[in-house]
Amino acid sequence: MNITGNTILITGGGSGIGRALAEALHAKGNTVIIAGRRERVLDEVTQANPGMASMLLDIRDKADIAAFARDAVARFPALNVVINNAGIMKDEDILDSGDLAIAEETVETNLLGPIRLTAALLPHLLAQPRATVMTVSSGLAFVPLAVTPAYSATKAAIHSWSMSLRHQLRDTSTQVIELAPPYVQTELRGPEQAVDPLAMPLADFIAEVMTILETQPDAEEVIVERCKPLRFAEQNGNLAAVFGMVNSQH
Template sequence: MKISGNTILITGGGSGIGRALAEALHAKGNKVVIAGRREAVLDAVTSANPGMESMLLDIQDGADIAAFARQVVERFPGLNAVINNAGIMKPENVPAVDNLAIIEETIATNLLGPIRLTTALLPHFLKQPRATVLTVSSGLAFVPLALTPTYSATKAAIHSWSIGLREQLKDTSVEVVEIAPPYVQTELMGAQQAADPAAMPLADFISEVMTILETQPEATEVIVERCKPLRHAEASGNFAQVFAALNARHG
């Protein structure tokens, strides 16, 4: 991916990794458009970053995604990249058998949302000289957290979908790049995560991601050092040990 001169849409751009990526890419000379459901949060980000734009989007609503895709292309005809960052992560008490609402919300947000939005934007992207679809999976795509089984499953699905999409688009102008974060200091699972010393500082994560994007423009996966034990657990033969250690920490 070329690191500057793009028009980039970032879902979930109002906070956490989405906001940090938006600000880092904005600083590199890209036109950045952030999207999310909370207008006040988006406005706070754009006010702090003159030149950044925002649009409202309900990533769980298929009809809203379709309308949004038409509007964003009309408003920003130079759009040539999307970062599918919006996501939720909620614990599930499986024995209680009362998780269906969480399961459906998680799948709609983390899996159907990126697929619907990318599908809606692809006709436009295929007309661009160069375009990029960036997916945000997780280290939990490779070693699941038992506390959040559906979240982990959606991220595994995003990883698999990214590979298939990349193969189908290999002879086009559209590249597919997967970013797999480790456990990062954000409020994805609440304020305690943002302050957890066991989590990777957000600034450090973004710095490493930007370095990889800048120095490895042909990279198809962006895996920071903190995430490599998870990414390579199966191949290294350490899956059982990594799974046990992960779930002992977060059980």
């Protein structure tokens, strides 16, 4: 992926990794469109970044995704990059049947949302001279956090789906990149995560991601150093130990 000269759509661009990535790519001279459900939050980001655009999107709503994709292509005909960043992460007690709603919402947001949006935009992307679909999985795709079983499972599914999508698009001009963050200082699981010293500072994470994208334009996966112990745990033969470490405080 070239990191300049693109028209980039980022879902979940109002906060956390999505916002930080949008701002970093905007600073590189790309046209950036952030999407999300909270208009006030999106407006705050665009006002802080003149020239950045925003669009409302409920990634859980199948009909809204279809209408959104049509509108996005009409408004931004040069659109050639979609970053499927929107996601939720909630603790679940599998023994509590009431938590089934959390699992269903998580699957709809984290897995069906990216699949539906990519499917809606893919005909347009395939018509571009060069295009990129970026998925956002997680280190937990490879070593699950047991208190967030649906989240971890959806990220494992996104990893698998990204591999298959990449293979099916191998003879096209559309590249598929998977970004797998480690534990990062955002508010994904709540305000305490944003100040947790065990989490990677957001600015450091984005800086490393941008360096990888700039120096490895053909990369299929973007894995920062902090995430490599999880990404390669099974390959390294220490999956059980890493799983125990990840889940030792829960």
